[in-house]
Amino acid sequence: MSDRDNGKKPISGTREWAVAEINCSMDCPHGCRYCYACYDLVERKGILTPEQWTSCRVLPAEVTKKRPLYPGQVMFPSAHDIVPENLEACLSVLRNLIDAGNKVLVVSKPHLDCIERLCSDFSDVRERLLLRFTITARDNRLLELWEPHAPGYVERKDCLEYAFKNGFATSVSVEPMLDTTDVAAMVDELLPFISHSIWLGKMNRIERRVACESEEMRKEVNRIVKGQSDERLHQLYHELRTIPQVRWKESVKKVVGHQLASEPGLDI
Numbered sequence: 001m002s003d004r005d006n007g008k009k010p011i012s013g014t015r016e017w018a019v020a021e022i023n024c025s026m027d028c029p030h031g032c033r034y035c036y037a038c039y040d041l042v043e044r045k046g047i048l049t050p051e052q053w054t055s056c057r058v059l060p061a062e063v064t065k066k067r068p069l070y071p072g073q074v075m076f077p078s079a080h081d082i083v084p085e086n087l088e089a090c091l092s093v094l095r096n097l098i099d100a101g102n103k104v105l106v107v108s109k110p111h112l113d114c115i116e117r118l119c120s121d122f123s124d125v126r127e128r129l130l131l132r133f134t135i136t137a138r139d140n141r142l143l144e145l146w147e148p149h150a151p152g153y154v155e156r157k158d159c160l161e162y163a164f165k166n167g168f169a170t171s172v173s174v175e176p177m178l179d180t181t182d183v184a185a186m187v188d189e190l191l192p193f194i195s196h197s198i199w200l201g202k203m204n205r206i207e208r209r210v211a212c213e214s215e216e217m218r219k220e221v222n223r224i225v226k227g228q229s230d231e232r233l234h235q236l237y238h239e240l241r242t243i244p245q246v247r248w249k250e251s252v253k254k255v256v257g258h259q260l261a262s263e264p265g266l267d268i
């Protein structure tokens with residue numbers, strides 16, 4: 001019997017990783033085309049214009065807020081990223097979470113100068129942090145199209161290597177997989193610098209969240225849809241399932257028949 005049949009809400013999205021999500025900015029300069037937070041604030045709620053979304057406005061009350069001790073791993077951030085423009089604010093929030101005794105999952109398309117600073121500031125409490133870097137493909141042409149203002153592949157890999165060599169627990173999120181033909185090779189290349197996990201997931205709700213304003217984008221969206229077909233996901237699962245660090249997001253688990261998480265924040 002599935003969780004849905006049980007009347008229990010399935011554990012999906014960020015709830016697979018954390019019991020709570022913390023944010024301190026209202027928008028994100030990375031401008032990813034599949035961004036849920038952007039879709040929510042710009043398209044769904046109409047709170048921001050597309051131009052406002054790509055600025056970086058810090059929410060001062062969130063920076064200074066005293067944080068409670070949560071009953072499990074906390075994710076920071078989930079609706080923006082850590083970028084040079086908001087680095088000081090993000091470091092303050094992290095410090096507040098750590099001071100309250102939390103274990104924090106930091107998720108980012110990382111900038112090397114930000115990660116160097118973060119590793120330096122939190123070296124004394126590194127066991128309380130898990131650094132998860134989103135690396136969705138190795139091909140910079142795809143990254144520039146889908147995540148136009150985020151760092152390229154080499155910088156993200158350098159961040160992973162830097163954090164790993166500085167003794168932090170490291171993890172990668174390949175969600176969404178932008179190039180399923182290259183995922184296995186990318187996993188192979190990144191594994192030496194991953195101490196914790198590498199998560200693989202689909203691009204969700206493409207038709208609702210991704211604007212297809214050109215023929216190029218229509219072709220791209222078709223390529224993504226084809227690349228995450230059930231058949232392709234079964235092949236990938238078969239290919240990678242014995243690697244201990246590999247974990248599957250709910251979007252893949254449902255296709256391949258892998259057991260869903262039973263409660264939030266387990267990160268398994």
Ligand code: SF4
Pocket residue numbers: 028029030031032034035036037038078079080081109147150
């Ligand atoms: S980095 Fe994250 S929050 Fe920022 S635009 Fe991309 S998906 Fe959205």
